Amino acid sequence: xxxxxxxxxxxxxxxxxxxxxxxxxxxxxxxxxxxxxxxxxxxxxxxxxxxxxxxxxxxxxxxxxxxxxxxxxxxxxxxxxxxxxxxxxxxxxxxxxxxxxxxxxxxxxx
Amino acid sequence: xxxxxxxxxxxxxxxxxxxxxxxxxxxxxxxxxxxxxxxxxxxxxxxxxxxxxxxxxxxxxxxxxxxxxxxxxxxxxxxxxxxxxxxxxxxxxxxxxxxxxxxxxxxxxxxx
Numbered sequence: 363x364x365x366x367x368x369x370x371x372x373x374x375x376x377x378x379x380x381x382x383x384x385x386x387x388x389x390x391x392x393x394x395x396x397x398x399x400x401x402x403x404x405x406x407x408x409x410x411x412x413x414x415x416x417x418x419x420x421x422x423x424x425x426x427x428x429x430x431x432x433x434x435x436x437x438x439x440x441x442x443x444x445x446x447x448x449x450x451x452x453x454x455x456x457x458x459x460x461x462x463x464x465x466x467x468x469x470x471x472x
Numbered sequence: 473x474x475x476x477x478x479x480x481x482x483x484x485x486x487x488x489x490x491x492x493x494x495x496x497x498x499x500x501x502x503x504x505x506x507x508x509x510x511x512x513x514x515x516x517x518x519x520x521x522x523x524x525x526x527x528x529x530x531x532x533x534x535x536x537x538x539x540x541x542x543x544x545x546x547x548x549x550x551x552x553x554x555x556x557x558x559x560x561x562x563x564x565x566x567x568x569x570x571x572x573x574x575x576x577x578x579x580x581x582x583x584x
Contacts, residue, residue, distance in 0.1 A: 368514075394570040405562065405575035406515070413570070451514060455570050461531065462507075464514035 366454045368463035375442045375470050382438040383466040385452030389433035396453040397426055397437055400465065406451060409437075442470045474498055476576035478563050484582045485553045493548040493579050495563030503566045504546035505530075505573065506538060508559040515562065521546055522569055553583045 367386045375381045387395065394413045398406040410419040415430040423440045439446050449465040479494045497504065502523045507515040507530075517530030521540040535557060537549045546565075550557060560580050564573040 396572065398573075405577055406573075408572040408574075411570075411572050453515075453573075460505075460517060460520070460569065462515040462517075464512060 366452065366461045366463040368450075368452060368466050370466060371464065372467040372469070375439075375446075375468060377442060377444060377470055377472050379442055380438065380440045381442060381468065382436050383450065383468075385435045385437070385454075385463055387433050387435075387452075387454035388456070389431060391456040392430045392433075392454075393457055394455040395428055395430075395435050396455070397435070398451040398453065400449040400451055402448075409450075437466075439468070442468075444470045444472050446470050476563055476565055476574050478561075478576035478579050480579060481577065482580045482582075484584065485550075486584055487554060489553050490549065490551050491553065491581075492550075493561055493563075493581075494545070495547065495576060496545045497563075497565040497574070498544065499565060499567075499574065500543070501565035501567050501574075502543070503569050504540065505564040505566075506536075506546070506548045507562045507564065508532065508557075509562060509578075510559050518548065518561075520569075550581075553581075555583045557581065558583045 397409040400406040410426045412428040417428040425438045428435045447470045449467045451465045453462045476497045505520040506518040519538040521527045524543045563576040566573045
């Protein structure tokens with residue numbers, strides 16, 4: 363079992379505010395780090411696939427950074443909107459295993 | 473292009489009954505996965521298949537068996553269902569293990 367931890371478990375954000383949260387993973391044998399967005403009653407949908415140390419990816423108001431040497435990735439949401447409310451999952455992949463974190467649930471208040 | 477499909481969408485079983493969850497993808501992906509989702513625990517990998525003809529255990533394989541029938545289909549079998557297997561089951565596929573996964577709509581299973 364790979365130790366993939368996400369923090370915080372949940373957070374509440376006022377509409378228009380920016381926020382960020384963390385995914386921590388083992389720093390050895392890194393292969394890839396995925397971020398997924400999971401809305402209630404739907405299936406997870408991919409946001410980013412990150413493979414290189416120092417990677418920065420952006421999709422609209424959402425962006426992510428990756429530090430493979432210290433074993434963490436940040437996801438940022440700029441100017442949060444109610445439609446950003448979801449659970450955000452990270453998944454760590456090394457050369458032999460794949461493991462998801464428990465997720466950070468974001469609730470954006472109007 | 474249906475993506476990843478799963479059947480059934482919902483199932484109620486009695487303890488000790490068996491059933492097979494079906495999954496199919498039409499994206500010509502090599503890798504397929506079965507996960508279970510329980511409150512507060514995110515997605516836990518049950519089994520995966522890196523390519524047609526191969527299967528490997530994930531984090532929580534006990535009580536389950538899988539078959540990669542062909543490149544399109546990957547089934548999950550519960551031989552003797554237990555209440556602890558009450559969960560939502562997701563199937564996913566990807567071109568290769570390190571690439572984006574595409575998820576099916578999920579199967580809600582209730583074991584009484």
